[in-house]
Amino acid sequence: MSTTFLIQNIAELYTMSSFMEGGKLNKNNAYIDNINYTSKKHNILISLLMILIAILLKGIIVYLLYNFIVPKIIYSLSENKSLEIIESNFKPISFSESVLLVILTNTLFSF
Numbered sequence: 001m002s003t004t005f006l007i008q009n010i011a012e013l014y015t016m017s018s019f020m021e022g023g024k025l026n027k028n029n030a031y032i033d034n035i036n037y038t039s040k041k042h043n044i045l046i047s048l049l050m051i052l053i054a055i056l057l058k059g060i061i062v063y064l065l066y067n068f069i070v071p072k073i074i075y076s077l078s079e080n081k082s083l084e085i086i087e088s089n090f091k092p093i094s095f096s097e098s099v100l101l102v103i104l105t106n107t108l109f110s111f
Contacts, residue, residue, distance in 0.1 A: 012040065055106075059099035067092040 071090045075083045093101070 055099060055102055058102040058106075059095060062102055063093065063095050063098035066098065 071083070071087045074090070075081070075086050078086065
């Protein structure tokens with residue numbers, strides 16, 4: 001949903017009517033169009049920043065939950081291993097791997 005909003009804003013930014021019109025008689029409209037252009041540029045920058053912050057927050061959540069919960073799930077599914085053995089053999093994921101996992105799931109399951 002946010003990616004379609006972002007693409008729509010970028011498309012509107014590059015297809016503004018003020019760039020397509022040749023010699024305008026009214027110069028005040030050109031000034032207003034320039035203000036609209038800078039405000040749209042500012043909105044796109046804020047949108048990109050918010051998407052980046054959302055991905056990083058989701059990455060922190062995945063990082064913490066995976067590293068704390070998965071060894072306990074493996075322990076509950078295993079029959080002959082103790083929790084200490086499972087935790088000593090468990091390889092936790094790094095923060096960058098969790099961010100990549102978030103990007104993968106957002107890409108696969110976004111509607």
